[in-house]
Amino acid sequence: PQIWYALPLIVVVSLVYGATRHENLREIFAHSLRNAIWCVGFMAIIFLI
């Protein structure tokens, strides 16, 4: 149940981080999508547990 709280945080953090690395929206969304996928992937791998 706690994981559901992590998902919106991953989206928001990815978007804001992407926005500090690019100026146009298309690049921001592409970068943040890539970050979010990496993050969710790592979480999925850890959840080895």
Add this chain to the structure above:
Amino acid sequence: MPEIVYPQESGEPVVVDLQDPYWAAFLAWVWPGAGHFYQRRFAKGLLFMICILSTYFFGLGIGQGRVVYASFKPGNLRWQFVCQLGVGAPALPAIIQSMKTKKGGDPYWILCERFPADYSNPSLAFHKITPENNNDYTGETIKDGFMAPPGGMNKPRARSRVQTDTLGRWHFEGKHYFEMGTLFTVIAGLLNLLAVYDAFCGPAIITPAQREMLESKKKKKNKKKKKTD
């Protein structure tokens, strides 16, 4: 009016006009996205505003307005507030509440009242006063305020008599929402610092020249590794 030009591998270079970066950074701190609006970077300003404020207010909401408070007393050091303050004006009511309650005053915007630490029935100390348990109690009460520090925390003798205090009750009544609300508001505050940086310095875009330099460094490292092998 500093203007930063980021050359691109293909197409037009990206030009960012930072206007007055100090003023923009201050505005970006006061209200997430405001600094970018001032620089006429409306899309990014809106993105920062939606992301940061929705995170902050969601956290404040699930924490029932209690997770953002300023208290730096020994025994109740709210270090998280330093991070939450990064969000700017939305966190400032906590400072007003802290100043109001510093010398024993009641907070503004009272959410509920609690039995005091020295209440005749120790098992009800610090509990919320409800129509079912109030027994026509008319004495002094502890008042929970919106974004106010927990009250009744400065009576050590009474605290030793009962095994809880207001902050303990907040955690108990809020279940995991208190921690989650704290986490969301802290992250919102820290994210706004990234937005402030972006308003002050512009985006950290890697230009083709920088990318080339990084790649040449990588190649040199790999060559050194091969030589040592």
